[in-house]
Amino acid sequence: MPLMRIQIDSDRYTARRVLELHRAGRIHHESRNAARDEVWRRGRTPAAEPVFIGITNGRPVRLVYDVEVHSDTTA
Known part of the structure; x- marks a missing residue:
């Protein structure tokens, strides 16, 4: 299946938080949902x-x- 690369504007605090969650094996649901919405x-x-x-x-x-x-x- 083809991939679509999505970039979502953020602030530095949120970006750091998303990165920390990712490294801990967790998910930042708000940004993931925003990426899905952008695809739609x-x-x-x-x-x-x-x-x-x-x-x-x-x-x-x-x-x-x-x-x-x-x-x-x-x-």
Whole structure:
């Protein structure tokens, strides 16, 4: 299945918290849901849960997720 890379704007505090949760094997549900919602906004259907990849160093800080999408749905 194809992957869609999603970047979500965040603040530094939240980005650090998401990274800490990821390292502890836990999930930041709000950002994962935001990544899933962004896939839907782009007209694709998620095929699996978003996978946290990391954070960017730019400003604004962005959370990076990869989301598997169904290949047969497009906007």
